[in-house]
Amino acid sequence: MNKSQIELIVRISETGSFTKAGEELHMSQPAVSRTVATIESQLGTKLIERDRRNGLFFTDVGERVLVIFRKILSELQKVDELVAAEQGLKIGKVHVGAYRTACTRFIPKIIRTMENQYPGLEIKISEGSVDQVKEWLRSKCIDVGIIIPPDKDFDTVPLMKDQLIVLMHSSHPLYQKETIGIPDLQGEDILIGKGGYEVQVHALFKEYNLTPKVRFEMDYIETGLSMIQEGLGITITTKKNIWSLPDQVVFRELKPDTFRDINIAVLDIKDLSKATDAFIQTALTLFANDDV
Numbered sequence: 631m632n633k634s635q636i637e638l639i640v641r642i643s644e645t646g647s648f649t650k651a652g653e654e655l656h657m658s659q660p661a662v663s664r665t666v667a668t669i670e671s672q673l674g675t676k677l678i679e680r681d682r683r684n685g686l687f688f689t690d691v692g693e694r695v696l697v698i699f700r701k702i703l704s705e706l707q708k709v710d711e712l713v714a715a716e717q718g719l720k721i722g723k724v725h726v727g728a729y730r731t732a733c734t735r736f737i738p739k740i741i742r743t744m745e746n747q748y749p750g751l752e753i754k755i756s757e758g759s760v761d762q763v764k765e766w767l768r769s770k771c772i773d774v775g776i777i778i779p780p781d782k783d784f785d786t787v788p789l790m791k792d793q794l795i796v797l798m799h800s801s802h803p804l805y806q807k808e809t810i811g812i813p814d815l816q817g818e819d820i821l822i823g824k825g826g827y828e829v830q831v832h833a834l835f836k837e838y839n840l841t842p843k844v845r846f847e848m849d850y851i852e853t854g855l856s857m858i859q860e861g862l863g864i865t866i867t868t869k870k871n872i873w874s875l876p877d878q879v880v881f882r883e884l885k886p887d888t889f890r891d892i893n894i895a896v897l898d899i900k901d902l903s904k905a906t907d908a909f910i911q912t913a914l915t916l917f918a919n920d921d922v
Contacts, residue, residue, distance in 0.1 A: 648666070727756045848865075858878075
């Protein structure tokens, strides 16, 4: 089995398609099918199944093999970087996973800086929920992720802290208070954001032996802002999660000052490629002192 065969299997998992994987690797669909059949014959087991209902999916053993294949490609990339460094070149590849706010607020600036400093590096971005980013790290789909705690499965580097705020309609009685504490929110209709906010919000209420009255759960802050405009509740979010506030939506800081930690995460901090390390160092240089 050679590198191109291994890369094909990984590309199929990333694209979910024989055809798309073939296009990326400049292979015809019949050639992809033949190569997959050859690999499965060599291994003596099925890696990929297809049916009309579920489409393409990896078998249990296929999923485990994928983790190993990704590790092999990562190690081969380190060989390429080592040889390139010896020749005075700077090449490499880093696959970054991040949740939506990080992709809009942090990642573009990191990419621009890295492209200026390391023009030979290739950067790939995958955007998903915090839970998806963590799963991508565990399965080695990505090299490095931007996540929020809890993160006990990974080696992490603190990137910044983002202050929690309470968003509400301008007519809400709580807006008359200069600051708001968790006890002030007892009995209020809470619009709770997913992606890690729900864990922290419940933990904050638990500190006061309270339970938040959750009216709706949201995937996106834009949904919460629209609901607040209609007077459907209030939400707890962070300053960096807000670009601008729509009409009639206002905020107050949560007191005592409360923050959400934003971390850079990898599976093993002692086993980084030069490209991944360059990403981490660039992010730290740009944002490590940018606490809100």
